[in-house]
Amino acid sequence: MKKAIPYFVALTALVSLSFTQPNFNNNKQIHVVIDAGHGGSDFGASSILYKEKQIVAAISQKIKALNQNQDVIIHFTREEDEFLSLTDRAKMISEIKPDLVLSLHVNQSANIAKSGMEFYVSNTSKDNDATHTIAQALQEKFKKDNAISATEIKKAPFFILKKSAAPAVLIELGYLSNTADRAMLTDEKQQEKIASTILSFVSELK
Numbered sequence: 001m002k003k004a005i006p007y008f009v010a011l012t013a014l015v016s017l018s019f020t021q022p023n024f025n026n027n028k029q030i031h032v033v034i035d036a037g038h039g040g041s042d043f044g045a046s047s048i049l050y051k052e053k054q055i056v057a058a059i060s061q062k063i064k065a066l067n068q069n070q071d072v073i074i075h076f077t078r079e080e081d082e083f084l085s086l087t088d089r090a091k092m093i094s095e096i097k098p099d100l101v102l103s104l105h106v107n108q109s110a111n112i113a114k115s116g117m118e119f120y121v122s123n124t125s126k127d128n129d130a131t132h133t134i135a136q137a138l139q140e141k142f143k144k145d146n147a148i149s150a151t152e153i154k155k156a157p158f159f160i161l162k163k164s165a166a167p168a169v170l171i172e173l174g175y176l177s178n179t180a181d182r183a184m185l186t187d188e189k190q191q192e193k194i195a196s197t198i199l200s201f202v203s204e205l206k
């Protein structure tokens with residue numbers, strides 16, 4: 001038995017080491033939470049005709065409808081137009097224990113010239129950690145596939161990002177206050193394109 005102990009210790013070290021980085025390269029299923037921002041009495045960004053809560057819900061539903069991959073399991077924090085606190089969302093996410101969290105939002109600025117997609121990671125994440133790597137890869141994917149420019153990765157102390165044990169990226173899909181971005185974000189075909197870009201991204205992670 002004496003000899004077995006070092007083996008056991010070595011094995012434990014190896015196993016714990018292999019779990020320090022998420023491993024998406026096996027053939028198992030990947031579980032992804034799509035967190036559509038806002039809902040119910042919380043409209044998020046809004047223009048005369050459009051509301052952020054509706055745009056992100058529409059894109060979430062398109063992700064659901066387009067997903068044909070049985071190994072990509074998509075979970076939603078909300079599928080109805082309902083108010084959910086950030087604490088509720090964080091609790092749901094921690095119960096699901098996903099491999100990845102993508103929180104969908106739409107931006108707004110008093111500067112109507114401001115446009116483009118922005119990717120947020122937690123301010124507690126490091127420049128070379130899994131979250132940052134995923135945000136960069138997602139940005140590259142959107143640069144290739146999408147009509148709205150995907151320029152920036154930013155760090156912010158957002159609650160959902162900080163509370164998530166899994167890599168989490170918040171995507172501001174574009175500016176509702178910008179005419180060109182608004183036209184894209186509210187166009188059904190463009191919403192479908194955003195949904196299929198996200199879906200193809202998570203399928204490739206698996």
Ligand SMILES: [Zn+2]
Pocket residue numbers: 037038044045052104105106
């Ligand atoms: Zn928002």
